[in-house]
Amino acid sequence: MTVLSVNVNKIATLRNARGGNVPNLIKVAQDIERFGGQGITIHPRPDERHIRYQDARDLKKIVTTELNIEGNPIDSFVQLVDEVQPHQVTLVPDAPDAITSNAGWDTIKHHSYLSEIVKHFKNQGIRTSIFVDPVIEMIEGAAKTGVDRIELYTEEYAVQFSKGNPEKGVQPYRDAALKAHELGLGINAGHDLSLENIKYFKENVPNLIEVSIGHALISESIYLGLENVVNMYKSRLA
Numbered sequence: 132m133t134v135l136s137v138n139v140n141k142i143a144t145l146r147n148a149r150g151g152n153v154p155n156l157i158k159v160a161q162d163i164e165r166f167g168g169q170g171i172t173i174h175p176r177p178d179e180r181h182i183r184y185q186d187a188r189d190l191k192k193i194v195t196t197e198l199n200i201e202g203n204p205i206d207s208f209v210q211l212v213d214e215v216q217p218h219q220v221t222l223v224p225d226a227p228d229a230i231t232s233n234a235g236w237d238t239i240k241h242h243s244y245l246s247e248i249v250k251h252f253k254n255q256g257i258r259t260s261i262f263v264d265p266v267i268e269m270i271e272g273a274a275k276t277g278v279d280r281i282e283l284y285t286e287e288y289a290v291q292f293s294k295g296n297p298e299k300g301v302q303p304y305r306d307a308a309l310k311a312h313e314l315g316l317g318i319n320a321g322h323d324l325s326l327e328n329i330k331y332f333k334e335n336v337p338n339l340i341e342v343s344i345g346h347a348l349i350s351e352s353i354y355l356g357l358e359n360v361v362n363m364y365k366s367r368l369a
């Protein structure tokens with residue numbers, strides 16, 4: 132079984148559009164857990180365009196499954212994670228003005244920086260993950276930082292799947308997962324995973340511990356309903 136962590140960034144996007152508290156992010160997170168979601172993921176960005184730093188504090192008080200905070204470990208992010216103490220922190224190298232995450236870390240170039248940050252969080256007992264492209268050298272570089280897990284950046288898989296090339300799309304992820312497992316790393320994945328492409332990914336990428344899914348899951352819920360969609364993902368991840 133692979134754990135489904137639901138990314139609620141898009142719930143915050145909708146809420147912020149009117150400046151009030153509709154939809155209520157906390158209630159949605161509680162409902163996701165009630166419907167069977169096994170984790171909540173957030174990705175507070177420096178401009179707080181969707182998740183606000185205060186949301187992280189509020190969610191920590193109510194999440195009973197697993198809270199995963201993703202982001203670029205700039206000083207304010209590190210301070211937030213230190214304060215909130217989520218179950219997992221995922222380091223993502225996104226620029227402040229990036230529309231969304233668009234690359235994994237160069238774990239060789241940033242070896243010292245990542246090693247220091249990984250140590251900082253691991254010393255507090257926070258499970259730490261590094262967002263990477265499915266490139267063997269980057270997996271090896273991640274392992275050398277002492278990190279617990281990697282999160283495979285799955286946009287390219289999603290692109291290839293949508294073009295009708297699922298095997299071409301998944302092959303680098305299978306190879307990366309085998310290497311990561313051999314090196315003792317846990318394997319997470321995320322970005323642009325959807326009801327359409329998740330089953331093939333799960334069936335073809337070994338040792339997949341957790342996926343975080345937001346944009347597609349929330350969009351699909353408009354048509355199919357949140358409870359239904361959470362359970363549709365879970366059956367594809369069983």
Ligand SMILES: CC(=O)[C@@H](O)[C@H](O)COP(=O)(O)O
Pocket residue numbers: 138140141173174176201223230231232262321322345
């Ligand atoms: C790391 C990752 O792939 C997701 O966290 C993604 O970046 C979601 O962020 P947005 O919701 O801002 O697109």
Ligand SMILES: NCC(=O)COP(=O)(O)O
Pocket residue numbers: 138172201282320321322323324343344345346347348
């Ligand atoms: N880590 C990936 C994530 O949290 C969700 O990404 P997406 O499904 O919104 O593309």
